[in-house]
Amino acid sequence: MKIADKSRAVVRAGRPPEGALSRRGPDPVEEELYRLITEAIVTKQLRPGSKLKEATLAVQFSVSRARVRRVFQRLAELDFVEFRLNHGAQVRRPAPDEARAVFATRRLIEAEAVRTTAARASAADYARLRAFVKNENRAFETKDKGLAALASGFHILLGEMCGNPVLARILNQLVHQCVLIQSLYERDSQRTICLVHEHAEIVELMEAGKAKAAIAAMQHHLNHIEESLDYGRANQIDMRLAMSIG
Numbered sequence: 001m002k003i004a005d006k007s008r009a010v011v012r013a014g015r016p017p018e019g020a021l022s023r024r025g026p027d028p029v030e031e032e033l034y035r036l037i038t039e040a041i042v043t044k045q046l047r048p049g050s051k052l053k054e055a056t057l058a059v060q061f062s063v064s065r066a067r068v069r070r071v072f073q074r075l076a077e078l079d080f081v082e083f084r085l086n087h088g089a090q091v092r093r094p095a096p097d098e099a100r101a102v103f104a105t106r107r108l109i110e111a112e113a114v115r116t117t118a119a120r121a122s123a124a125d126y127a128r129l130r131a132f133v134k135n136e137n138r139a140f141e142t143k144d145k146g147l148a149a150l151a152s153g154f155h156i157l158l159g160e161m162c163g164n165p166v167l168a169r170i171l172n173q174l175v176h177q178c179v180l181i182q183s184l185y186e187r188d189s190q191r192t193i194c195l196v197h198e199h200a201e202i203v204e205l206m207e208a209g210k211a212k213a214a215i216a217a218m219q220h221h222l223n224h225i226e227e228s229l230d231y232g233r234a235n236q237i238d239m240r241l242a243m244s245i246g
Helices: 003-011 030-043 054-060 063-077 096-120 125-142 146-162 167-183 196-207 211-226 232-234
Strands: 080-084 088-091
Touching: 030 063, 030 146, 030 167, 054 063, 054 096, 063 080, 063 088, 063 232, 080 211, 096 146, 096 167, 096 196, 096 211, 096 232, 125 196, 196 211
Parallel strands: none
Antiparallel strands: 080 088
8 A cells, every 4th residue: 555545544434454453562553653644744635733533543553542642642742733622633733923933943953953964974974965865856856745755854864963862853843843834834836845956055065064054055945945834824714713623
C-alpha cells in the first residue's frame, strides 16, 4: 500500500481487513500510526481542526485505545494535536499571533543551528546536505506531492548536524509546527512551501566558510516562507465554527 493510501486509512472509518492479525508489541504499531498521522498532516490530507477518532483508529489498526492515546500524547507534545472538551483529539489550529511567534523563535534557533553546523561540519556532512538538496530539486522538477515533507527535512537535518541535541530537538518541533501553520495559512496560489534553490545557497555559503552570510540567507529564506502565508485566512470563518469541524 502506498504512503498516501495508508495515510488516508488514518481518517477512514471501517473494520480491519479480513484475516488481519492482532498486532502486538509496544513500539511498531504506535510508531506506524504516529508516522502516518504526521505524514497526513504534512501532506495536507489532515487539516487543522480535523478530529482524530480514537475508537476508529483502534479498530483500524487492531490496537487498544490506550495505545492510540499514547500516540495522540506524542503528537500533542509536538503541538500537532490538542485535546478539547467534548471534542476529543484534533489537529491544532494555531492562531495568527502564535504562528508569528513560532516563526520568530525559529529564526533565532535556526540561526544558531547554521552557525554551529558551519563551524563543525565535515566534508562528508556537506556531501550529505548537497545530496539532500539534489533530491529536493528532483522532487520539485517532477512536482512530487511529497516535496513539502522533504523540504522540511532539510532543516531538521541541519539541526541534527549542529552537535547540540537540545537545539536539534527544539528545532525539529519548530519545523513541524511551521508545517502545520503553513497547512492552515498558505495561500491557495502557493505552489510549494519551500524554495530549493535557497537551500542550495545556504549550503554553499556554509561550506565556503561564510557563516554570517549563511545565517542571513537562512533568515531571508524563513522570511520568504512566512511571506507566503495569509494570516487573514483565519478571519474568513468564525473560529467557534472552525473548531467544531471534524
